[in-house]
Each structure stands twice: as structure tokens, then as C-alpha cells.
Amino acid sequence: xxxxxxxxxxxSRSLPALPGALxxxxxxxxxxxxxxxxxxxxxxxxxxxxxxxxxxxxLLVGAGLGLVLSAIRNSQMLRGLGAVLGxxxxxxxxxxxxxxxxxxxxxSPTWGIGGALVTLALTGFLIGYGLRDLNLxxxxxxxxxxxxxxxxxxxxxxxxxxxxxxPFYFMVxxxxxxxxxxxxxxxxLAINFxxxxxxxxxxxREVLVRFNxxxxxxxxxxxxxxxxxxxxxxxxxxxxxxxxxxFPGRKLVSRSILLIYMFPAIVLVVPLYSVFTQLQLxxxxxxxxxxxxxxxxxxxxxxxxxxxxxxxxxxEEAGMIDGCTRFEVIWRITLPLSVPALAxxxxxxxxxxxxxxxxAFMFLDSPNIFTLSRGMVGLNSQEVPRQFLMAGAVIVTVxxxxxxxxxxxxxxxxLTAGGVKE
Amino acid sequence: MSQAIxxxxxxxxxxxxxxxxxxAREARLAAWMLAPAFIIVFTIVIFPVVANFWISxxxxxxxxxxxxxxxxRARVMNFPESAGEALSLRYQLRNxxxxxxxxxxxxxxxxxxxxxxxxxxxxxxxxxxxxxxxxGSWDGGYRENLExxxxxxxxxxxxxxxxxxxxxxxxxxxxxxxxxWEFTLANFRAVVSAREFWTTLRTTLAYTLFGACGSILxxxxxxxxxxxxxxxxxxxxxxxxxxxxxxxxAVAFTWTFLLDPFSGSLxxxxxxxGVLGEPISFLSQRSLSVSLLGLxxxxxxxxxxxxxxxxxxxxxxxFLFILARFxxxxxxxxxxAKVDGAGPFAQFWFITLPQLSLxxxxxxxxxxxxxxxxxxxxxxxxxGTAGTRTxxxxxxxxxxxxxxxxxxxxxxxxxxxMLAAFLVVYFRYTPEGE
Numbered sequence: 001x002x003x004x005x006x007x008x009x010x011x012s013r014s015l016p017a018l019p020g021a022l023x024x025x026x027x028x029x030x031x032x033x034x035x036x037x038x039x040x041x042x043x044x045x046x047x048x049x050x051x052x053x054x055x056x057x058x059l060l061v062g063a064g065l066g067l068v069l070s071a072i073r074n075s076q077m078l079r080g081l082g083a084v085l086g087x088x089x090x091x092x093x094x095x096x097x098x099x100x101x102x103x104x105x106x107x108s109p110t111w112g113i114g115g116a117l118v119t120l121a122l123t124g125f126l127i128g129y130g131l132r133d134l135n136l137x138x139x140x141x142x143x144x145x146x147x148x149x150x151x152x153x154x155x156x157x158x159x160x161x162x163x164x165x166x167p168f169y170f171m172v173x174x175x176x177x178x179x180x181x182x183x184x185x186x187x188x189l190a191i192n193f194x195x196x197x198x199x200x201x202x203x204x205r206e207v208l209v210r211f212n213x214x215x216x217x218x219x220x221x222x223x224x225x226x227x228x229x230x231x232x233x234x235x236x237x238x239x240x241x242x243x244x245x246x247f248p249g250r251k252l253v254s255r256s257i258l259l260i261y262m263f264p265a266i267v268l269v270v271p272l273y274s275v276f277t278q279l280q281l282x283x284x285x286x287x288x289x290x291x292x293x294x295x296x297x298x299x300x301x302x303x304x305x306x307x308x309x310x311x312x313x314x315x316e317e318a319g320m321i322d323g324c325t326r327f328e329v330i331w332r333i334t335l336p337l338s339v340p341a342l343a344x345x346x347x348x349x350x351x352x353x354x355x356x357x358x359x360a361f362m363f364l365d366s367p368n369i370f371t372l373s374r375g376m377v378g379l380n381s382q383e384v385p386r387q388f389l390m391a392g393a394v395i396v397t398v399x400x401x402x403x404x405x406x407x408x409x410x411x412x413x414x415l416t417a418g419g420v421k422e
Numbered sequence: 423m424s425q426a427i428x429x430x431x432x433x434x435x436x437x438x439x440x441x442x443x444x445x446a447r448e449a450r451l452a453a454w455m456l457a458p459a460f461i462i463v464f465t466i467v468i469f470p471v472v473a474n475f476w477i478s479x480x481x482x483x484x485x486x487x488x489x490x491x492x493x494x495r496a497r498v499m500n501f502p503e504s505a506g507e508a509l510s511l512r513y514q515l516r517n518x519x520x521x522x523x524x525x526x527x528x529x530x531x532x533x534x535x536x537x538x539x540x541x542x543x544x545x546x547x548x549x550x551x552x553x554x555x556x557x558g559s560w561d562g563g564y565r566e567n568l569e570x571x572x573x574x575x576x577x578x579x580x581x582x583x584x585x586x587x588x589x590x591x592x593x594x595x596x597x598x599x600x601x602x603w604e605f606t607l608a609n610f611r612a613v614v615s616a617r618e619f620w621t622t623l624r625t626t627l628a629y630t631l632f633g634a635c636g637s638i639l640x641x642x643x644x645x646x647x648x649x650x651x652x653x654x655x656x657x658x659x660x661x662x663x664x665x666x667x668x669x670x671x672a673v674a675f676t677w678t679f680l681l682d683p684f685s686g687s688l689x690x691x692x693x694x695x696g697v698l699g700e701p702i703s704f705l706s707q708r709s710l711s712v713s714l715l716g717l718x719x720x721x722x723x724x725x726x727x728x729x730x731x732x733x734x735x736x737x738x739x740x741f742l743f744i745l746a747r748f749x750x751x752x753x754x755x756x757x758x759a760k761v762d763g764a765g766p767f768a769q770f771w772f773i774t775l776p777q778l779s780l781x782x783x784x785x786x787x788x789x790x791x792x793x794x795x796x797x798x799x800x801x802x803x804x805x806g807t808a809g810t811r812t813x814x815x816x817x818x819x820x821x822x823x824x825x826x827x828x829x830x831x832x833x834x835x836x837x838x839x840m841l842a843a844f845l846v847v848y849f850r851y852t853p854e855g856e
Contacts, residue, residue, distance in 0.1 A: 044691065044694055161661070167673065168676075174679060238459040241451070247449035264794075266817050267795075270817065278489060290462070372669075376671045376675065386685070389679070390679065397672045408660050
């Protein structure tokens with residue numbers, strides 16, 4: 001890239017060759033179409049207006065901006081200049097459409113005028129950014145490949161951000177909107193803060209109090225934490241034995257750990273349901289506390305085993321020489337060294353236990369021992385407003401998200417280290 | 423997945439312990455430490471799989487699972503006011519099952535002190551304030567009253583109240599359908615001959631294949647996107663993991679609401695923006711005709727939606743692994759390729775992809791297996807309607823929808839065998855796969 005910009009400074013020709021100019025126009029048109037669509041959709045969702053997307057305008061303006069910017073040689077200037085030109089284009093566009101670029105039928109200072117200025121300034125900036133360091137006057141095949149990649153990256157960012165954020169945003173909004181508000185304007189996804197807070201959060205109050213979710217939160221927390229403790233204790237012992245002790249069949253054990261988490265949960269459900277019913281373990285949290293660790297232990301064992309293998313043996317041997325027993329060695333030497341791995345495993349197991357649906361759904365019948373997942377099923381009925389269902393969804397999701405962001409480093413480590421099952 | 427981790431080969435240290443006593447002790451310790459993990463995994467994973475085979479050869483209905491019970495309730499007919507009067511009780515007896523016989527029914531009740539037997543039913547004895555009745559066999563639907571009376575002494579009048587006369591305790595032997603030695607192939611015949619079985623297999627295969635590939639493809643794109651330095655990269659990486667970390671029940675219900683044809687926002691947005699001509703029920707419409715370049719295509723709509731949901735939900739998994747692999751590719755490879763004049767596309771094709779081939783094939787294996795086994799997602803999104811019934815959903819439908827545990831188990835056995843066959847084929851034909 002540095003090479004390319006050196007070349008561009010040394011060339012004396014100031015106008016781009018035709019293919020270069022065309023490429024710049026395509027970059028401009030695509031960037032502008034993307035951003036204008038984004039602006040339109042956001043306006044449609046967050047403002048009271050309905051919009052008609054001015055794609056034709058967008059392509060035209062973008063191509064123009066691209067063409068002008070392709071004639072500029074100095075790549076340091078491109079972005080700033082692009083933004084300024086974008087503002088100019090926005091002014092022209094506003095003038096031509098009578099200050100109503102998205103066809104609201106009226107002038108809106110924020111969504112119409114402000115939106116146009118911001119969107120086009122940003123468009124100009126991005127076109128400049130996309131064309132940086134390119135030798136458009138003497139384009140090679142590489143140049144076009146770079147352009148295509150940059151365009152794809154731009155679309156990719158918008159695409160991934162929207163598929164990840166939109167559903168969760170919708171979940172939150174839908175938990176704060178009554179059915180009547182939805183029917184009135186189904187495309188309006190703005191949160192109405194003008195009402196009293198108790199009205200805004202009515203869904204949460206109902207779900208927590210009337211539908212007993214406060215209790216389910218406790219149940220879920222209890223089950224998840226117990227699962228973590230049971231899993232950790234059993235997996236630490238097992239992983240230590242597999243990594244540090246020599247015994248016949250060690251290889252086989254190591255291998256088969258991996259196989260266990262290929263087992264389909266649905267295959268286990270029918271017999272476990274039958275047997276647990278007959279043992280009267282079914283409608284009880286104890287049943288879950290047996291099933292969940294069984295599902296998490298293989299993964300935990302595998303993750304811990306991988307970590308223990310990276311720990312030096314010398315320290316433990318020194319401990320043994322000083323007269324510690326095996327368990328003292330594990331407790332005083334191995335575990336303090338493994339805190340990051342233990343955190344990963346604990347978080348990961350917590351996540352599985354908290355999110356688990358199938359067994360909670362099959363096993364629990366009595367409402368006072370429901371976990372959150374099981375409680376959610378009760379909200380999914382014709383008689384319960386969707387608002388409450390979404391409030392429940394937010395209540396289930398938020399704790400796990402908070403924990404996830406708090407300890408992201410560990411969790412990502414855990415997710416990749418173990419192979420991992422959902 | 424574990425290529426990077428060295429297997430712990432015992433190093434050749436001078437202290438090579440070869441004393442059998444020590445080795446045996448070590449092995450014993452290892453056995454103790456592994457025992458809890460083994461026991462729990464065996465009882466909850468291995469045993470159920472075996473039990474599944476067992477149950478699949480039996481005609482067991484859901485209602486057979488609750489063992490029939492002998493029930494008895496006490497009603498006080500007369501409570502004595504003074505010494506010498508009679509205490510009369512009626513025990514209402516019932517067999518909880520309509521058709522299963524109970525054998526060796528024995529009733530016991532402990533009564534307050536100070537009673538002497540007056541009129542006891544046949545088979546009953548009263549000693550040391552304890553009543554024992556041997557009641558023999560009860561047919562299905564058995565219902566009977568047992569009338570008993572005692573004479574009360576002053577002790578009884580002084581100490582006892584009506585609350586002290588609780589329900590008696592009854593034991594009985596019932597035959598257990600699960601432990602009998604009768605076997606039948608009827609379940610398998612019923613599963614395979616059902617009309618929807620073969621379509622279910624096709625659906626499962628399509629769902630598994632496209633779901634796995636979709637999530638890997640999306641994950642590859644996302645990893646490609648994040649494989650560069652830019653501000654807020656860490657935050658974006660965290661955001662991209664959202665679909666994978668969030669509880670399935672929350673995201674499934676959110677998408678059902680979003681895709682709803684009447685009040686769902688996605689349809690409303692599509693209509694408003696002119697992308698859609700009319701509302702589409704993405705999750706409950708079996709097929710949709712699309713004309714693409716003059717070609718009339720029929721798209722299995724609900725199945726496609728479910729597959730896209732899966733690709734969306736599981737791409738972060740693939741993304742994490744591929745990103746980790748990306749960062750392990752030596753930069754020197756790209757440098758030398760650039761010197762040789764390779765453009766970005768050529769670099770991707772000739773360097774990146776080959777470097778990723780191992781992680782992608784591993785991911786494909788894992789995602790294939792897990793998508794094949796996946797029950798929650800489809801069950802919550804469509805309940806298996808509109809052409810989205812896969813094998814795991816069929817297991818549930820047969821076992822709990824039809825309330826036929828035997829048929830459900832047979833379906834699960836078929837699923838398990840197919841999975842095992844796939845694994846065997848995969849490991850036979852891939853060299854050195856982990």
C-alpha cells in the first residue's frame with residue numbers, strides 16, 4: 001500500500017484513467033446507497049415518519065462524490081475533503097427536495113435535514129477513506145481487488161452489526177411497548193420515554209411479581225451455581241488424574257472425554273424421563289442437579305486437562321518432596337496457578353446451566369421450582385401479552401450478558417480452549 | 423481443536439519410578455479421582471443410551487411410567503366423647519390404575535394409645551396401637567371401603583384428638599413394564615412406516631447440512647472482518663458473540679415475534695420499504711414460490727427460516743475458532759506472497775484457505791453433529807410444523823406428543839445409529855482428524 005502511494009505522488013498525471021474513475025464512482029455509489037438506506041431504515045424505526053427511500057438520488061450523489069475524490073492526489077486530504085463535499089451535496093439535495101429528502105411530506109429538522117447532513121458527510125468521509133492510498137491514475141488488478149475488499153468490508157460491518165444488534169434491540173423495545181402501541185405503528189421501534197416509568201416497565205413488574213419470575217431467578221441462580229460447584233470439584237479431580245497420574249487406560253480416558261459431548265441430549269431425554277419419573281426425581285431441582293453436571297463435566301474435564309498440561313510439573317514435585325499429600329498439592333499449588341482456566345470453566349458451565357431448556361422443560365412441572373427457561377414457556381401463550389413474553393426474555397438474557405461482558409476475556413478463552421458444546 | 427496442546431508424554435527424567443507398589447498406588451489414586459466423573463457420566467449419558475435400546479423394544483405408553491399405587495384415605499365416622507364409646511373409622515381404598523393389578527397389598531396405621539379392638543375387618547390385626555391389614559390383590563379399578571371400630575379408654579379421651587388419626591400407609595407390588603422380559607419390533611415398524619418418516623429424514627439432512635455450512639460461512643466472513651486492527655475491535659468481537667451466548671428460549675421467542683406476519687416488525691418494515699409485496703409468515707408457511715430471473719422456484723420457506731436462524735445463532739462459534747486460527751497464520755507467508763506479486767484474492771485463496779482447512783473441517787464435524795442433534799431451536803420456533811420436523815423433534819413428538827415412550831425411544835435409536843454411522847464414515851475417510 002505504501003508503495004502505491006509513493007507511486008501516486010511521483011506521477012505527474014492529475015486525472016484518473018477511465019477504469020480508475022469508474023471504480024471510484026462505484027465505491028461512491030455503493031457507500032452512499034448503503035448509508036442512505038441505513039438512514040432511511042433508522043428514520044422509519046425511530047421517528048414517527050414513514051419514508052420513501054431515495055435510492056436513485058443516493059447512487060447519483062455517491063457516484064459524483066467518488067468521481068470528484070478520485071481526481072484528488074493527496075490521500076491525506078481525501079477524508080476531510082470528502083466530508084466537506086458530502087455536506088455540500090447534502091445542502092444541494094435539501095435544496096432540490098425542498099428540505100424533505102425522505103419524502104415525509106413535511107420538514108423535519110432532525111430526521112430530514114440533520115439526517116441528510118450527517119449521512120452525506122459520513123458518506124463523503126467513507127468514500128475518501130475507501131479510496132485512500134490507491135493509484136487510480138494507473139490502476140492495476142490489485143487496485144480493483146483492494147476496492148472490492150474494502151466495499152465488502154463496509155457492507156460486512158453494517159450487516160453483522162445489524163444482525164447482532166437488531167434482534168436484541170427489538171427484544172428490549174418490545175418489552176416496553178403495549179400491544180396497542182404496536183398495532184398503531186408496527187414499524188415504530190422507538191422507546192416512548194414520555195410516559196410514567198411505572199407504565200413503561202409494567203411488563204417487568206407483571207412478569208416478576210404476578211408470573212413469579214422473581215422466584216424463577218432464584219431457582220435458576222441456585223441451579224446454575226450448584227452445577228458450577230459440582231462440575232468444578234469433579235472435573236478438577238478427574239483432569240488432575242488424567243494429566244498427572246499414570247494408570248492403565250489413561251489414553252483411552254483422554255480420548256473418550258471428547259466423544260461424550262457428541263451425545264445427543266434428545267436421546268437421553270426419553271430414558272431419563274422414564275427412570276426419573278419412577279424414582280420420583282423428575283419434578284425436582286435435584287434431578288436437574290444430576291443431569292446438568294453430567295452434561296458439563298466432559299467439557300470441563302477437557303478444558304482443565306488442556307490447561308493442567310501447560311503447568312510445570314516441577315512445582316508440584318517440589319511440594320511432594322516437602323511432604324504435601326496429593327490433595328494438598330492440588331489445593332495449594334495446582335489450583336492457585338489455574339485461576340484463569342477455572343474462571344473460564346466456571347463461567348462456561350454457568351452459561352450452559354442458566355440457558356438450558358430441554359431438561360428443564362421436560363422435568364419440571366411444579367411452578368414453584370421452575371427455572372427461568374421453564375418459566376418462559378408459560379408466558380408463551382395466547383392469553384399472555386407478547387410484551388410480557390419479551391420482558392421475560394430480557395430478564396433471562398440480561399444476567400448472562402452482564403456476566404459475559406464482565407468476564408469476556410475468560411469466557412472467550414473458555415469457548416475456544418475447550419472445543420465446547422452449546 | 424487441541425492441535426496446539428502437547429500431549430503430556432512422560433519425560434525421560436532420571437527418576438523413573440518402576441516400583442510396582444508405587445505405580446499401583448498411583449493407579450488406585452487415579453481411579454478414585456476419576457470415579458465421580460465416571461459414575462455421573464455413566465448414569466446420565468451411557469446408561470440412558472443403553473436404556474433407550476431396551477425401551478425401544480417395548481410397548482410402553484407415557485401413562486405406564488407412573489407406577490400404579492394402592493391409595494387409602496381415612497375418614498372418622500364416629501369420634502368418642504367419653505370412655506367406653508366407640509371410635510369408628512372408614513378407610514377408603516383405591517387402586518390408582520384402571521387396568522394394572524396390584525399384589526400383596528398391606529395396610530398399616532398407627533393409632534393413639536388407649537384403644538381396644540372392637541370390630542376389625544377380615545385380615546386385620548391390632549397389636550400395640552398398630553393396625554396391620556393384609557389385603558391380598560386388587561384388580562385394576564378396585565375401590566372398597568374398610569370399616570373398623572375400637573372402644574376408647576379414658577387415656578384415649580384425655581390425649582387424642584381427631585387430628586391424630588392420619589391416613590394409613592399402604593404398600594403393594596406392581597408389575598413394572600420397563601423391567602419385564604418381553605420385546606417387540608412394533609415400535610420400529612410404526613416409526614419407519616409412518617408417512618412423515620422419510621420426509622423427516624430429508625428435512626433433517628437439509629437442516630443439518632445447510633445449517634452447519636451457513637454458520638461456518640458466516641463465521642468465516644465475520645472472522646475475516648475482524649482480522650485487522652481497528653478501534654473498538656474488542657467490543658465488536660464481544661457483540662458478535664451475542665447470539666451464541668444468549669439463552670435459546672429468549673432469542674427464539676424474539677425471532678418468532680419479529681417474523682410474525684401480523685404484528686411482526688420485520689414484515690411491517692419490509693412492506694413499508696417496498697421490499698415485500700405482502701406479509702409473509704416466515705415460520706408457518708411451508709413453501710414459497712419465487713421467480714428468479716424468470717425461473718419459478720419453490721422455496722421451503724419455514725425450513726429456510728429455521729436454517730437461517732441456526733446460521734445466525736451459531737456463527738459466533740465458528741467465528742471464534744477461525745479468528746483464533748487466523749491469528750496463528752505466520753505473517754511471513756503473506757509477505758513472501760506479496761513479493762511474488764499475489765493480490766489479495768490470490769492470497770486468500772492460496773494461503774488463508776489452505777491454512778484454515780483443518781479448523782474448518784473440524785468445525786464442520788462439530789457443527790454437523792450438533793445441528794443434527796439440535797432439538798430446542800426448531801421446537802421453539804415452529805414446533806416442527808410447516809415442513810421443519812427433524813429427527814430430534816420426531817423423537818419428542820412420538821414420545822410425548824403421542825405419549826408413546828416406546829416409539830420415541832425407537833426414533834431416538836434410529837437417530838443415534840445414524841449419527842454413529844456418520845462418525846464412523848467421517849473418521850474412516852479423513853486422515854488424522856481430531
